[in-house]
Amino acid sequence: MAALRLHYAxxxxxxxxxxxxxxxxxxxxxxxxxxxxxxxxxxxxLALNPNGQIPALETPDGAIFETGAILLWIADRxxxxxxxxxxxPDRGAVLAWLFWLSNTLHPALxxxxxxxxxxxxxxxxxxxxTRDRIAAMLDILEDGKSRLGPWLGGDRASVLDCxxxxxxxxxxxxxxxxxxxxTDWFDLSRWPALHEVARRMDDRPETWEAVRxxxxxxxxxxxPTLPAPPEGSAT
Numbered sequence: 580m581a582a583l584r585l586h587y588a589x590x591x592x593x594x595x596x597x598x599x600x601x602x603x604x605x606x607x608x609x610x611x612x613x614x615x616x617x618x619x620x621x622x623x624x625l626a627l628n629p630n631g632q633i634p635a636l637e638t639p640d641g642a643i644f645e646t647g648a649i650l651l652w653i654a655d656r657x658x659x660x661x662x663x664x665x666x667x668p669d670r671g672a673v674l675a676w677l678f679w680l681s682n683t684l685h686p687a688l689x690x691x692x693x694x695x696x697x698x699x700x701x702x703x704x705x706x707x708x709t710r711d712r713i714a715a716m717l718d719i720l721e722d723g724k725s726r727l728g729p730w731l732g733g734d735r736a737s738v739l740d741c742x743x744x745x746x747x748x749x750x751x752x753x754x755x756x757x758x759x760x761x762t763d764w765f766d767l768s769r770w771p772a773l774h775e776v777a778r779r780m781d782d783r784p785e786t787w788e789a790v791r792x793x794x795x796x797x798x799x800x801x802x803p804t805l806p807a808p809p810e811g812s813a814t
Contacts, residue, residue: 583607584637586627588614589793589808590749592646592685593634597792598741599650601785603659609792611811647681650738662738663730673730673739676723680742684720687713688746692754710764713750717770724772732776736783744780744800747773751803755814767801777801 585600587593587609600607612618612633620631627635628644636643636652643649651674654662662677663670690709694702720743730737750765767774777800780786790799794807806813 582639584610586610586612586624586633586635586637588612588619588633588813589811590745590795590806590813591633592745594745594789594793594795595646595742596634596636596649596653597789598736598744598785599653599661599738601788602661602736602741602783603653603657605653605657613811614814615812645681646685646742647677650742651677654738660735660737661741669728669730672727673737676720676727676731677738677742679720680739680746684713684716684746685742687716688749692749714764714769717773721770721772724776732772732779736780736785740776740780743773744777744786747777748795748800748803752805753814755805774801 583600583605585593585596585607587597588611591614593612597609612624614633618624619628619633624635625631627637627642630644632644634644634646634649636649638652643652651662655665658664663673687709690697691706691713694705694709698705724731727739729735731739731743733740747767751762751767753762767777780800781798786799789795790797792809794809796804796806
């Protein structure tokens with residue numbers, strides 16, 4: 580039995596963690612969380628992630644939840660260049676952007692995908708405002724990318740690549756259905772530096788393994804298609 584167990588659902592936030600574990604070359608097992616039966620709300624999963632969300636990572640030191648926290652734990656525990664070491668001069672900048680992805684961009688995506696959990700009744704105005712906010716956030720990251728050097732879109736994936744690339748994918752694909760679920764507002768080519776991050780992530784060995792495991796398609800980040808996972812459901 581591997582020392583690490585990733586509780587995942589296909590094309591969910593657990594994808595970010597899977598990419599980091601594969602990039603680190605760390606053995607791990609996966610445990611499918613069945614979203615169709617709301618397995619993320621089951622008592623066994625709540626014991627690992629009390630928020631009833633995906634992912635959770637079981638480690639020898641106990642379970643960890645929150646995607647950003649898991650990514651930083653992997654980077655620091657295994658020292659494989661996923662993030663700067665604590666005494667590296669780039670550490671502060673990378674942590675700032677990692678927390679920005681976790682605390683700013685990712686929550687905005689959750690509003691876009693689950694607006695009914697934030698307002699009652701007509702969700703149209705909230706969706707429109709959230710799309711504008713996300714576009715403005717990506718403008719900020721597009722401008723900041725050049726200052727991150729090898730830590731975003733570099734020769735080897737960092738925690739920032741592992742976190743951002745799936746979010747760019749989801750913006751192109753979700754939510755599905757209905758006039759408010761249209762994704763035609765999002766065109767990654769508007770942000771050429773971020774498009775290049777996604778394109779480079781398409782070609783990484785850890786991505787190929789994740790594609791096989793979760794059925795993500797041949798260009799999962801720069802030109803994504805809906806997943807066809809071998810097990811479980813993305814929604």
